[in-house]
Amino acid sequence: MMKRVMIALGLIACAAQATAQGRQPGVLFFEQWDADGNGSVSRSEAHARRADMFAMFDQSGDGRLSAEELAGAADYRQQMAEAGFGPAGGGRGTGARAAMPLFLDADGDGFLSAAEFESGEARWFTRRDRSGDGVIAPDDFGRR
Known part of the structure; x- marks a missing residue:
């Protein structure tokens, strides 16, 4: 657990430094997600x-x-968005209530299984693929 926290903190620090150096929105996202x-x-x-x-x-x-x-996870996403890793959280705020995507909790048990989490993947991807071309590309970032 501590290793994960340290990795996340390191990413935040690097992202904040890169953002301060004037990098374009989305660049850091691609460094992390474009395998x-x-x-x-x-x-x-x-x-x-x-x-x-x-x-x-x-x-x-x-x-x-x-x-x-x-x-x-919600706090982490917000910090990453603020550091330039991707779109902001859309005003949902942070905390357990804001973070629980109830529409994904299919069985209503108050937890998200891996399968439930994956069920939201298509919606997540489509929301970020603003151009609708089937990939998340640099033109999908920036002001709408």
């Missing part, structure tokens, strides 16, 4: 990275995300 280095993020790359994110936030290692783990 093949072709300048865009495909659905398969996004799927793999989101699986990594699920594992990172599953602090208990039980294969599901609790409200507390999701609150940590």
Whole structure:
């Protein structure tokens, strides 16, 4: 768990430094998500990275995300957005209540399983692929 926290803090520090140096929005996102280095993020790359994110936030290692783990994920997403890694959280705020995407909790047990988390992947990808071309590319970032 401490290793994950240290990695996240390191990413935040690097992102803040890069943002301060005037890097364009989205550049840091591609450094983290563009596994093949072709300048865009495909659905398969996004799927793999989101699986990594699920594992990172599953602090208990039980294969599901609790409200507390999701609150940590929401805080992390907001910090990453502010540092230039991607779009901001859309005004949802932080904390357990804001972080729990109830529409994904299909069985209503208050947890997100990996399968439930993956069920939101298409919506997540489509929301970020603003051009609708099937990949997340640099032109999908910036002002709308």
